[in-house]
Amino acid sequence: MVKVYSKNNCMQCKMTKRYLSDNSIPFEEVNIDNEPAALDFLKDQGFQSVPVVFGGQSAIIGFRPDQLKALA
Structure with a gap:
């Protein structure tokens, strides 16, 4: 399972999560x-x-x- 560490109001975090979702890569977010x-x-x-x-x-x-x- 992919784990994404992010924070609020972080554009790069949003883009990363969108990329993973758009490419059907399941992930767990830790804010x-x-x-x-x-x-x-x-x-x-x-x-x-x-x-x-x-x-x-x-x-x-x-x-x-x-x-x-590469995670796909």
Whole structure:
């Protein structure tokens, strides 16, 4: 299962989620505005921005359709 870490009012997050939906890639969203522990998790992993997508061999940071395509 693909996991997308996002936050409110994030255009790249919206574009990432739309891309996944449009390409029938199931995903679970974790909103760091609603779940502060998720923000701590991302910081602990060294990430400083969202979206962060886990599901492939490595995390995808930002809206990267070229990399998201590999999740299909």
